[in-house]
Amino acid sequence: MKVESFLILMLFTGVARAAVIEEIRFNGNDVTQEVVMLREMTVKPGDVADMKKIKKSVQYIMNLGLFERVTYSTEPGKDAESIVLLVTVIERYYLLPLPTAKLNDDNHVEYGVKLRWNNVWGLNHRLNWDLINKGPELGARQFTTSFDYLIPRPFSSRYVVNMSIDFERDADDDPVNGEQLQLSSGFGFDVMRWLGKDGVSQGLFAGGGTQYRQKIITSLNPLLAVPVQNQDAVIYAARIGYSGIEEYEFNRAGIFLQYKIETSADDKPGFSVPFVKHEINYKHIHSVGDYPPSNFDYNIVIGSSDNDVLGDKAFSIGGSANLRGYETDAYRGNAMFRANVEYLSAFTDSPAFRKVFFIDIGDTQEKLGDIKFSTLKTGVGTGIRWKVKRFVGLDIRVDVAYGFDASEFRLALGTHNTF
The missing domain is CATH 2.40.160.50 (membrane protein fhac: a member of the omp85/tpsb transporter family)
Incomplete structure (x- = not known):
């Protein structure tokens, strides 16, 4: 029975104003743990059955992006003044190994695999791993790999933690220093917090993080006495913004606004220089x-x-x-x-x-x-x-x-x- 119908029925019995959510049950979540959905809801057992809050809660669960569809219904509770709220979800597939291939701007075929494991452990953790072979260039093998692990709302907090590491190997014909091999790498972490009063994963947010970046450039021509360049920097970042994009069955709607600043104070003449970078x-x-x-x-x-x-x-x-x-x-x-x-x-x-x-x-x-x-x-x-x-x-x-x-x-x- 839909909540609207049940409340109308209770209205005629004279107890609509006392309708209370006795229990929240979930159906269809074979992988997703209930805590992931409960922390996105603005109603809980013991609350009055507020129609607007129930509909918002269902939409917030849909906004997680984990489900094809989220619906709700009700059952009578143990007494005439209570209801049981039933939330039914249709889960998507969470593990996707995606082969990839394309012809790059140098007419080389890049191929590899992108692994997307969403909802790790049923806790909405996100794991992304990419390994791309970019093909040979100037006799050197080129490739790139990256690994990201996102932890939304650890221990049901309002925080989101992200950790990343990447490595790239490229060859380039520099007009000044000739043929070069460039090795780029980095690792870092980022922490963000949702600032809204209702505690859901939308609305105002603020966060920051740090990462270490390194770039090593060597000559591919042993006859050229080009010194090895070793550039590195510790970069600090901060951001603030608003996220209000909602997920529907076939499309999306909403707004997103973010200001981000990155800076590094490392000063190594000829290698690394301080910078302040802004982005809106x-x-x-x-x-x-x-x-x-x-x-x-x-x-x-x-x-x-x-x-x-x-x-x-x-x-x-x-x-x-x-x-x-x-x-x-x-x-x-x-x-x-x-x-x-x-x-x-x-x-x-x-x-x-x-x-x-x-x-x-x-x-x-x-x-x-x-x-x-x-x-x-x-x-x-x-x-x-x-x-x-x-x-x-x-x-x-x-x-x-x-x-x-x-x-x-x-x-x-x-x-x-x-x-």
């Missing part, structure tokens, strides 16, 4: 209509840094992740602006599939003041989205984009939303 991100995911679900979404990112970061520019744009129609990292600078706008319209008979039309705009310069309307690079295109409901966070996208400044078409592929 705002995105609005706007749901249009009820069925089939459509979206008008936009994303804006502005960044600025007073120095290079470990010998590289602080920002880059280009590629399937941000400026479609251009080579990956085609433009670099210590100041950056980019905006992405997408209109997604679902197919009536298959709402998991949606057609998309988009425009990407962006530029990088040395200073924000150097970014002008005339310097903006633009890409436009169309594509298809497929929300694979059976897996957590798997949204297949296939885009074809035209970059006006590059004067070429490019194919952009991905396994998650553009933003």
